[in-house]
Amino acid sequence: MKKIYSKLLMGIILFAIAILFIFCEKTNAANTIHKINMDVYINPEGVAEITEVWEATLTQGTEGYKPYANLGNCKITNFSVRDDSGVTYTNLSNWDSNKSFDSKIHKCGVINKSDGIESLWGTFPDACVGCSLFMLGD
Numbered sequence: 001m002k003k004i005y006s007k008l009l010m011g012i013i014l015f016a017i018a019i020l021f022i023f024c025e026k027t028n029a030a031n032t033i034h035k036i037n038m039d040v041y042i043n044p045e046g047v048a049e050i051t052e053v054w055e056a057t058l059t060q061g062t063e064g065y066k067p068y069a070n071l072g073n074c075k076i077t078n079f080s081v082r083d084d085s086g087v088t089y090t091n092l093s094n095w096d097s098n099k100s101f102d103s104k105i106h107k108c109g110v111i112n113k114s115d116g117i118e119s120l121w122g123t124f125p126d127a128c129v130g131c132s133l134f135m136l137g138d
Contacts, residue, residue, distance in 0.1 A: 047135070076133050084129070092107050
């Protein structure tokens with residue numbers, strides 16, 4: 001009878017360690033981009049219509065972002081994000097990176113930087129998002 005309890009206790013301990021390992025592995029995982037598919041169409045007026053589909057695991061932070069630098073005279077317009085569940089994110093004219101996770105749910109925006117812009121969106125772990133924008137030159 002003692003052997004059965006010992007084996008049962010050992011099994012419970014090993015199960016608890018396995019659960020802790022799995023939980024710790026998920027919570028400490030770094031942000032990972034698994035794949036980005038990019039389509040670029042340049043229309044007859046010279047406007048680039050860019051669509052990117054990101055497959056990523058984003059477990060750290062509250063937003064995903066893509067920097068665009070050295071744009072010269074180009075402007076970015078019509079930035080939008082839609083996730084794999086079909087939700088189109090609301091574009092905020094004043095993106096605040098310091099806001100909470102909850103205030104960024106299903107939101108996206110653009111920040112002007114000294115060397116270009118960053119397009120941003122609220123994150124979800126293991127989400128697939130599609131980002132679209134137009135790039136126009138003067």
